[in-house]
Amino acid sequence: TLHLGIVGYGLVGKELVNQVLASAKGLESELGVRVEVAGIARSKTMVLLKPGSDGGLDGGAWPAGEEPVDLEKMGSHLLAAAAASGGKALVVDNTASDAPAEMYEKWLAAGASVATPNKRAGSGPYPRYEKIMAAAAAGGSHFLYEATVGAGLPIIFPLKNLIRAGDKVEAVEGIFSGTLSYIFNTWKPGMKFSDVVKEAKDKGFTEPDPRDDLSGTDVARKVTILARECGLKIELGDVPVKSLVPDALQDWSPADGANLGDAFVEEIKAYDDEM
Amino acid sequence: TLHLGIVGYGLVGKELVNQVLASAKGLESELGVRVEVAGIARSKTMVLLKPGSDGGLDGGAWPAGEEPVDLEKMGSHLLAAAAASGGKALVVDNTASDAPAEMYEKWLAAGASVATPNKRAGSGPYPRYEKIMAAAAAGGSHFLYEATVGAGLPIIFPLKNLIRAGDKVEAVEGIFSGTLSYIFNTWKPGMKFSDVVKEAKDKGFTEPDPRDDLSGTDVARKVTILARECGLKIELGDVPVKSLVPDALQDWSPADGANLGDAFVEEIKAYDDEM
Structure with missing residues (x-):
């Protein structure tokens, strides 16, 4: 059992x-x-x-x-x-x-x-x-x-096996965020950034906290995981990323009992002009 | 050990x-x-x-x-x-x-x-x-x-795992022959078919016997393997394929001591007009 x-x-x-x-x-x-x-x-x-x-x-x-x-x-x-x-x-x-x-x-x-x-x-x-x-x-x-990394696609263990079999990794390339990819491909001039984020969230593409996607943290996490598979002893902070989260919302928390994702999407509406 | x-x-x-x-x-x-x-x-x-x-x-x-x-x-x-x-x-x-x-x-x-x-x-x-x-x-x-199937790419075991996890396979689609894909993509009107096959062989893309590629047997083998993973009790002969091997060469064998692949490429030159 x-x-x-x-x-x-x-x-x-x-x-x-x-x-x-x-x-x-x-x-x-x-x-x-x-x-x-x-x-x-x-x-x-x-x-x-x-x-x-x-x-x-x-x-x-x-x-x-x-x-x-x-x-x-x-x-x-x-x-x-x-x-x-x-x-x-x-x-x-x-x-x-x-x-x-x-x-x-x-x-x-x-x-x-x-x-x-x-x-x-x-x-x-x-x-x-x-x-x-x-x-x-x-x-x-x-x-x-x-x-x-890669959700249902086999990425990590094949990489591990290639390395075990003696291959040397020269570079790893890829789209590391389905969420960001969706947002960048959907957004067109004239659209509100917050609407596109809401759409991605409603479709279930975002992390529970959409800031993990927008800040690049989710991408940095995956890069860290793959880098460690390749033998690099790096920390999350060693991966340079550029955040799309407005400064004022970086330490923001929703009201008690509110759904974090829903509340965040409401909150970023105020920043549409900056995006 | x-x-x-x-x-x-x-x-x-x-x-x-x-x-x-x-x-x-x-x-x-x-x-x-x-x-x-x-x-x-x-x-x-x-x-x-x-x-x-x-x-x-x-x-x-x-x-x-x-x-x-x-x-x-x-x-x-x-x-x-x-x-x-x-x-x-x-x-x-x-x-x-x-x-x-x-x-x-x-x-x-x-x-x-x-x-x-x-x-x-x-x-x-x-x-x-x-x-x-x-x-x-x-x-x-x-x-x-x-x-x-898929050479170094993980195909069979991920498929097996999806099925074990309760997924039902509705269809499997793909390019099942890198060799045929190369030949079809390289050949242009005016080129000799035998030259393209020779190129594929020289680059190491063909099976030891290029007829396994050209006859579709190699494709049929991979389809059989994947079908069996999906639970179908099929035989190789159940997979319909259309052969590109000239009839006269289907049972041909090279002279003793000759390299099968090299000899075959020589042999198909005679059939360039038919292809």
């Missing part, structure tokens, strides 16, 4: 759980592996599930038995379930935040694998990155982060 | 051995795996090497100790070396011929992995393909054939 811990239960987390439940039978017959959701965490609360009780998650429901979020406790719950079944533990981090990344080292060292599109570990402080990589090697576990 | 058996020692086989020897130290320090060439076979002869004696292969030399080729014996030699070192055995098939494919099932079932760009297994008789896949599962070994 593969015991899954899901961190983040928004659009992506719910969809993932639905897909896991829908595919579980096929995976069991094809690969001989039972896949079970053993815990779900969101920003303030979590639920740890007993073996065989993940049917209650159907349709993205939030199960009963909620308690305050404690990622360390969730990890122990998964590892105990894996030990009991003779299986494995895997944490899927669907967030874009730093809190789960702080836990990766511990999880991996204890033998739980981590799969995530979250770019915080790969582009965060180099010493933490190095510890995470070492923990996976020491724990016999896997740190799976292919989706941090 | 990973004990390698190399089948095929032409341009590709020699280059592979050189790259393995050049990368061995780096792989050992990065992955903790010693990689050693333990045997090399070519069409009529082979050499089985003692542990630590692969330095003699430097620069593509053919080592002393030649004996008649016996792929079964080579497999046993690799597996014995793996058992002695507590390591693994891997056969790399660099050929485009059927003889090694006939051995895959046995090798895989015995625990030796197989890596190859040879399309014969994936597009050969379905019952053999099925046995090869089952043998890898039973032997705990790996059948690695990513390079059979």
Whole structure:
């Protein structure tokens, strides 16, 4: 049995759980592996599930038995379930935040694998990155982060394999932001910048905080991740980017309870003339 | 230690051995795996090497100790070396011929992995393909054939993973032959067809037998491989293709000792008017 811990239960987390439940039978017959959701965490609360009780998650429901979020406790719950079944533990981090990344080292060292599109570990402080990589090697576990660059396209592992096979990287070229590419290709003279950003956000192209796209931070994160794959010990700040976020909004926060993305799109309307 | 058996020692086989020897130290320090060439076979002869004696292969030399080729014996030699070192055995098939494919099932079932760009297994008789896949599962070994479609680009395993993750394939579209693409893009009215084929061959774009490209067989093989990944139990003959090989040359063979590709390019000159 593969015991899954899901961190983040928004659009992506719910969809993932639905897909896991829908595919579980096929995976069991094809690969001989039972896949079970053993815990779900969101920003303030979590639920740890007993073996065989993940049917209650159907349709993205939030199960009963909620308690305050404690990622360390969730990890122990998964590892105990894996030990009991003779299986494995895997944490899927669907967030874009730093809190789960702080836990990766511990999880991996204890033998739980981590799969995530979250770019915080790969582009965060180099010493933490190095510890995470070492923990996976020491724990016999896997740190799976292919989706941090290029989404569903295989970029990172093919690059890693080319380098392992003795190739030298001379340059990496590409469009590193679908969001910025969409914005630059959609904007035409006479259009309001804020309208184009709103469109990109409504289509689901932006990061949860659109400033990560507009500031170039998201691009810089991906460049950092690929540069580290090529052996460069660089930090996020070493990647030069030019920000499109108005100075006044760089430290802005939305009102309590407001959706960050929606509120930000309202806020930048005031800066359309500058763009 | 990973004990390698190399089948095929032409341009590709020699280059592979050189790259393995050049990368061995780096792989050992990065992955903790010693990689050693333990045997090399070519069409009529082979050499089985003692542990630590692969330095003699430097620069593509053919080592002393030649004996008649016996792929079964080579497999046993690799597996014995793996058992002695507590390591693994891997056969790399660099050929485009059927003889090694006939051995895959046995090798895989015995625990030796197989890596190859040879399309014969994936597009050969379905019952053999099925046995090869089952043998890898039973032997705990790996059948690695990513390079059979798309060369260095990751196509097969991402497709496999999408399907495992629950995606349904509606269509696969692509340019399935770099060779034909080159020929169609290069040929202009007034040019001789045979000149364009010669150019493609001289640049190393064609299969060893250019008829595999011109007849569409190479394309049909790749389509068969991908279709099987999608769950279709099809045979090579189920893929409709239109051949560019003149009828009279379909069963033609070159004179003894002649290079097949070079001789074929000479031969098709007579058919330039028909093309």
